[in-house]
Amino acid sequence: MSKTIIISNRLPVKITGNEGNYSLEPSEGGLATGLGSIYKQGDNVWIGWPGVDVAEEQQPDITHKLRDLSLMPVYLSQEEINEYYEGFSNEVLWPVFHYYASTYASYKQSNWQFYQQVNKKFRDVVLRILEPGDIVWVHDYQLLLLPGLIRNERPDVSIGFFLHIPFPSYEMFRLIPWRAELLDGILGADLIGFHTFDDARHFMSAATRLLPVRSSSNIINTGDRSIVVESFPMGIDSEKYAALTKAPEVLEQVKLLKHNFKGLQIILSVDRLDYSKGILQRLQAFEMLLKTYPEYKEKVSLYMIVVPSRDTVPQYKELRDQIDKRVGNINGLYRTMDWNPIHYYYRSFPIETLSALYHIADVCLVTPMRDGMNLVSKEFVASRTKNDGVLILSEMAGASKELTEAIIVNPNNMVEVCSAIVAALNMIPDEKKRRMVQLRSMVSKFNVNHWVKLFINKLAEVKEMQLAMRTK
Ligand code: GDG
Numbered sequence: 001m002s003k004t005i006i007i008s009n010r011l012p013v014k015i016t017g018n019e020g021n022y023s024l025e026p027s028e029g030g031l032a033t034g035l036g037s038i039y040k041q042g043d044n045v046w047i048g049w050p051g052v053d054v055a056e057e058q059q060p061d062i063t064h065k066l067r068d069l070s071l072m073p074v075y076l077s078q079e080e081i082n083e084y085y086e087g088f089s090n091e092v093l094w095p096v097f098h099y100y101a102s103t104y105a106s107y108k109q110s111n112w113q114f115y116q117q118v119n120k121k122f123r124d125v126v127l128r129i130l131e132p133g134d135i136v137w138v139h140d141y142q143l144l145l146l147p148g149l150i151r152n153e154r155p156d157v158s159i160g161f162f163l164h165i166p167f168p169s170y171e172m173f174r175l176i177p178w179r180a181e182l183l184d185g186i187l188g189a190d191l192i193g194f195h196t197f198d199d200a201r202h203f204m205s206a207a208t209r210l211l212p213v214r215s216s217s218n219i220i221n222t223g224d225r226s227i228v229v230e231s232f233p234m235g236i237d238s239e240k241y242a243a244l245t246k247a248p249e250v251l252e253q254v255k256l257l258k259h260n261f262k263g264l265q266i267i268l269s270v271d272r273l274d275y276s277k278g279i280l281q282r283l284q285a286f287e288m289l290l291k292t293y294p295e296y297k298e299k300v301s302l303y304m305i306v307v308p309s310r311d312t313v314p315q316y317k318e319l320r321d322q323i324d325k326r327v328g329n330i331n332g333l334y335r336t337m338d339w340n341p342i343h344y345y346y347r348s349f350p351i352e353t354l355s356a357l358y359h360i361a362d363v364c365l366v367t368p369m370r371d372g373m374n375l376v377s378k379e380f381v382a383s384r385t386k387n388d389g390v391l392i393l394s395e396m397a398g399a400s401k402e403l404t405e406a407i408i409v410n411p412n413n414m415v416e417v418c419s420a421i422v423a424a425l426n427m428i429p430d431e432k433k434r435r436m437v438q439l440r441s442m443v444s445k446f447n448v449n450h451w452v453k454l455f456i457n458k459l460a461e462v463k464e465m466q467l468a469m470r471t472k
Contacts, residue, residue: 002133003043004456005126006035009085009142011048011071015062022058024065031139031164033237034448038456040070047072047125053081074125076118083114086313089142092176097141097165098276098370101175104315112178119145119185126150130157135459138189140164145181148188160459161189162232165372166398167199173206183207187222190466191459193232195373195398200231226469228462232455233402234373235447241382242444244355253356261360264339265425267302268361270354270376271368272309273346275319278369278394278411279306283326283342285367285417290334290341293422298339300425302365303357307348320346358383363390363424367411371397377406381443387436390424392417402442405435 012032014025026032039046050073054062059075066073076084088111095104123146126136130150137160138146147159173179183206186192194200200218208215213222220227244250267286271277286302306323310316327344334341349357358364364380374397381391381403393399393406400408407420 001042002131002135003045004038004135004137005044005130006039006046006137006139007122007126007143007146008046008048008139009089011046011050011066011073012036013050013066013069013071015050015052015054022054022062022065024062024069026069033240034234034452037449037452045070045072045129047074047122049074049076049081053078072125072129074118074122076121080114080118080121083111084118085142086310087111088115090310090313091315093141093144094165094276096172096176097168099166099168099172100275101172104275105175107177116145119143119149122146123149123153127153130154132156134158135456136160137162137455137459145185146188148185151188158459158463159189160191160193160455161186162193162455163199163372164195164234166196166370167194167203167206169202170206170209173202174210179206180210183211187211187213187220187227190225190227191455191462192227192229193455193458194229195231195233196401197231199372199398200229204229226466228458228465230458232451232458233398233446234375235449235451236375236378236382236443237449238378238382238440238444238447241355241358241379242385244352245359245383245385247352247355249352250355250359253353254359257356257360261301263299265300265362266360267300267363267365267421268357268380269302269304269365270307270357271305272307273311273316273320273323274309275315276368276370278367279304279323280319280326281369281411281414282365282367282417283323283330285414285421286342287330288414288418289421290330292418296425297334297341298336301340302342303361304342304344305349305354305357306344306346308346354379355383361389363392363421365392365417365421366397366399367392367394367409367417368397369394369411371399373398375399377403378443381436381439384436384440387433387440388429389436390427390432391435391439392420392424402446403439405438405442 012027014027015022017023038044054075063073091106135158139162147161204215207213207220213220218229327342331342358380366377377393377399391406393403393408394411395408409416409420
């Protein structure tokens with residue numbers, strides 16, 4: 001029987017403990033939840049890096065434990081992690097794809113060599129289990145070469161590729177020294193998916209300008225293969241977030257938070273530490289609010305969670321220092337005996353705490369400079385089971401194309417963000433309800449299961465189309 005093989009840089013698992021005493025816990029991230037309906041079935045499997053540098057003698061034990069969870073590891077050495085993941089993926093692809101090429105990208109030949117080497121390592125693991133009729137679904141920017149590498153070995157296999165981050169305009173993408181090789185790698189897939197129509201359009205433009213391929217509508221023709229390029233906006237497990245709001249543990253935390261913040265309106269902000277998330281600019285907008293509208297002092301607090309991420313990369317460490325400093329300055333300047341303007345946490349919280357915060361916040365402020373989709377905005381919406389609360393959302397997030405009843409802002413326009421906060425804080429309940437009902441219906445209809453189904457069905461359709469063209 002044929003199987004589906006999911007491949008991403010990281011496995012959906014958390015490894016805790018240390019050498020000789022590892023234990024594994026499935027992680028509950030959005031992708032893991034969505035693909036959970038697939039990879040746990042039958043012989044299906046998820047291939048990826050387990051997230052820690054596992055000593056060689058420990059690997060058989062971990063591999064064995066992972067197998068029980070339908071997972072298959074690709075072990076990476078510290079050097080490979082440094083060069084392929086931190087170097088090429090996060091210092092070339094991430095900045096360029098988020099339009100930060102001139103500030104943060106550095107193009108090192110050795111990073112590129114390791115990127116190729118690790119993509120080949122993934123290929124070898126895939127080839128060990130790949131059988132005729134299997135479906136392969138490759139995820140994200142760390143594995144752009146993988147579809148092509150698999151295609152070279154198995155010309156007939158059905159391959160889907162989905163990019164979770166934006167695809168930049170041709171003018172940005174062309175800066176990368178290895179641009180043609182990267183495109184060639186992606187074009188190994190039969191179906192290439194992006195979060196938004198604009199990402200798909202940018203990809204089509206880059207491919208047709210940099211490679212000898214032809215295109216018509218959303219199909220790229222390489223001469224011997226036709227490849228479909230389409231947008232599939234990713235959803236969340238909306239039912240899970242709605243149900244969480246009723247969990248006893250969450251209700252308890254809601255009660256506590258409401259007590260602690262009595263008489264205050266709460267603006268919530270949740271991100272991974274990343275320059276693309278616009279955290280410093282958001283702080284600037286909040287400070288502008290306090291300065292321009294002093295009546296909000298002691299009436300509003302910003303609850304800001306920044307989840308540690310990539311903090312061994314110097315630019316991320318520097319960003320963290322800048323955030324610490326900015327928060328310190330604002331709090332130092334505006335704090336009173338019984339009011340803190342910003343409650344700042346540099347750590348991650350259990351999902352129950354996140355749910356309680358989504359539930360009690362009056363406003364959720366999501367203002368990335370650039371974001372493939374942004375799941376936080378959708379999780380906030382799914383948690384507003386009473387149809388209240390206001391979402392302020394950057395037009396640079398993929399989610400803004402769907403969540404049109406949010407207050408949409410340009411995150412570079414401080415005055416606009418500041419006015420949006422004022423509008424949100426003063427919005428009448430009927431208007432909040434009108435907007436939230438529509439937002440919730442969108443998020444629950446186009447949930448993560450719908451996303452998975454749409455992609456997999458389309459992949460099957462593309463394969464049929466290719467076969468029909470071949471037999472013509
Ligand atoms: C990439 C793309 C795209 C955050 N803090 C905590 C916590 N989180 C969870 C959120 C959410 C996830 O992390 C963040 O997802 P985002 O979509 O907002 O952002 P990225 O991590 O950058 O994701 C993005 C996504 O891929 C999917 O394609 O939308 O554009 O950049 O799920 O809930 N979870 C817990 N505690 C926290 O403190 N448990």
